[in-house]
Amino acid sequence: MLFNSLIIHLDCRMSQSRCKIRQMEKNKSFSNQEIAKILEKVAAAYEILDKDRFRIAAYERASVSIQHATSEVKDIWDDDKLDDIPGIGKSIASYLDELFRTGKVRHFEELFKKIPPSVFIFLDIPGVGPKTAYTLAEKLNIREEKNAIARLKTAAQKGKIEEIENFGEKSELDILNGISVLEKGELKTKRMLLFYADALADEIIDYLKKSNEVIRADPLGSLRRKVATVGDIDISVCTNNPQKAIEYFLNYKKIKEVISRGEESLVRVVLFSGQQVDLRFSTPEKYGSMLQYFTGSKQHNILLREFALKKDLSLSEYGIKTVKNLKTCPELVEGLKIKNFKDEENFYNFLGLEWIPPELREGTEEIKTSLNGKLPKLIELKEIKGDLHLHSNFNLEPSHDLGQSSVGEMLIQAGSLNYEYLGFSEHNPSVSNHSEREIYDLIMRKKEFIEQEYYSTKNKDYERGIKLPKQVLNSLEIDIKPNGNLAVDEKCLNILDYAIASVHSSFNQKREKMTDRVLKGLSHPKIKILGHPTGRLLLEREGYELDWDKIFDFCLKNNKFLEINSWPNRLDLPDTKVKEAVKYGVKLVINSDSHHVNQMAYLQYGVSVARRGWAEKKDIINSLSFEGLSDILL
Structure with missing residues (x-):
């Protein structure tokens, strides 16, 4: 990207005994969503080019972290604190510095030249990953960005996708369905203010609690962590009879369309107001594990899994299990069963941690602080x-x-x-x-x-x-x-x-x-x-x-x-x-x-x-x- 006008900032830091010249765009800057999209594209390109999985994962984590950041990354860069963002290491921080100074990253541009532009358009289709997108672009000779989705849809309708090796009729149908969802604009809604998301979720939860089948219901994800803006609304439901609870929810008068419905665990709907709502159902003995897992954040859960692995433990939405026959966890050894948790407190305590309030679960220093027993007593x-x-x-x-x-x-x-x-x-x-x-x-x-x-x-x-x-x-x-x-x-x-x-x-x-x-x-x-x-x-x-x-x-x-x-x-x-x-x-x-x-x-x-x-x-x-x-x- 070329800048029309630049302002040069001289930032002399006595503590660093050096001066840094910055060129900053006057009329246009990169939003968090734009930066997250760039990093997402880098991760996809690396996956297509078979780069090592650790590098791919690093860019995926950085993209998610920036997407959910509550301050503008450019402002954080202004303060020389990119390293404070969870998931941003020195390498990615240096590329972001180049992006803010010059409007582009030379390494990224060289990387993207190796991938057909249409690939990054195909990635917006639900269920289409980087390698699938690349195969579709190459085999169907759809390389340009312009009209890429329309051309792919036409190819699918003519049966061209099922002729590709390792695809078949079902893959073709799934891609057509994904394109339909994308065209309807129901894949992802615009982020909404916490206040608005909270009100919508409260209304749904109040409705759910009127059912005898529902023991409790809680918000999940960024809403439970009280992030300033929220994407989709996610809600957990504790019930002894998931099927009946699902049937009850589907009678909610504000549902416009049911996107997907599982037998017992997940229902995804779109409201007449345009918001997507996901409900996840669990029986009481597993509810704490599910609540913890889907509260996130993704970066918090990654660090928590790494912490657990050092104890030879594996975490999931269902609970905790050992990865070895350990004498240190005899209650998990028999048959390598998963230990379920009714509540989050026992889940964290089992790992040797204090319960971590949802608002702190952003993948910074909360796990280390919890381990040391020094979490703050947050204002109420x-x-x-x-x-x-x-x-x-x-x-x-x-x-x-x-x-x-x-x-x-x-x-x-x-x-x-x-x-x-x-x-x-x-x-x-x-x-x-x-x-x-x-x-x-x-x-x-x-x-x-x-x-x-x-x-x-x-x-x-x-x-x-x-x-x-x-x-x-x-x-x-x-x-x-x-x-x-x-x-x-x-x-x-x-x-x-x-x-x-x-x-x-x-x-x-x-x-x-x-x-x-x-x-x-x-x-x-x-x-x-x-x-x-x-x-x-x-x-x-x-x-x-x-x-x-x-x-x-x-x-x-x-x-x-x-x-x-x-x-x-x-x-x-x-x-x-x-x-x-x-x-x-x-x-x-x-x-x-x-x-x-x-x-x-x-x-x-x-x-x-x-x-x-x-x-x-x-x-x-x-x-x-x-x-x-x-x-x-x-």
Whole structure:
């Protein structure tokens, strides 16, 4: 790929005593899905060319790891931390470095020249692997990418595929069926937000639990691990009668089409909403093994299998068995039987490990940490004592969106959540439409209104026995202008208990300038929190670039806090940066950014991000009581 415009970044690292010149595309960058696809093609090419299986497996692992990464790989490259991505070794990291610097990888291009372009198109057909795709391209003389699928379909309809050696009539029919699935667009759906996937899965699980045949049901895969975006929805079902449970599920009114149905273990359907749903069924004695296996991640399971093999044990979705007659595992020796597990805890304990929470199963250091008995006690939703970022419908005449619920409605909801405190942080008044005096008057009016509303609601609801938060705090979410100045003046800031500073414009500034901008915005004593710190919008917009070492260092030295914004298409700070912040010692705050009373429930997704970032209660400031919070925030 050729770049139209380049920016040269000089990155001098004192600790490495060297300088690295980077060329970075200005208008176009590689998404995680594009990078994963490239690595997938490399693995396929190596398999076709009969390269060693370890190299093939390395690229397959790297592709999967990048596909499911919750931060953009390019951003990780910017921070010189490609080695932190599970499955990325030095060789692949060097190729990715070349890709980001030049827009291409010479070695990959030379490799792809040896393979007909049509092969990589055929790989999109379900059931067609690299060598099958290559044989089809060569034997049917379909080498070009253009119209490759259409030409293959025509050849199959004419019976040309079954004439190929080692194919036959069944292979031809399977390929035709695969092409049909591909053409319908039902092979894979676009990734969806965690919030949306969670809601769909909850609805299905609620339906399943109404059946007497279903003992329990759980989400699987990336949904259970609470990854920010989810592909297909996978659900496990524990039952003593799989056939009856399957029959019950197939009556679910939102199923559009049944793609496949096994006798006892798997049903795959497409919903009217377009999402693919896989249900896996297991009897109770094997349920824990299946739950562990299909929760993943793939990289976690690979490392877990390698760990087990050192103990001469083999893992599968059915349980654990020995690969030798070992005196160390006498309960497995007799007939080399598979040991089943009803729950995951016993599965991990049998291997000599602590149970590993699903959010940590990403193939990093979780197995080693578990073996040493040092897994963190992850933050839980019930430990959150308040929400410090909410937008009420008090009209501050902002340039951004206004809240939809009243202060009173949000106070009552906070009481039902057992919150001790609540911080109203509406967007600052529009700078372009108001004078400084008008902005001050609006902010002062809001302060007085919140105080009056709190006491009014408290008096009314005391009589009805409704518990309200002990403290209501007056805050604002203030724009950090492109030059780093805040959108309100000193006089306005003095009215507030604390303030959140956020970037809402000019996202394309260079890394150094954006870093200076954010640090300048955070420097005011009243600014305590950096809101949605990367500015990303999941599935819509990448985050802006920051020098995170400088951000972490500033926050640590100046008593500033990074927000984990729970809004469904933000989930920002990303989990990878949460983990870095925790290691650095920077404190975090989990906020809902609610604009409606019902959205206060979004905070659970921010907690999931924190858990994926290995955060404990001690890392989250709004797990403190109000007395503890006031010491550091007010």
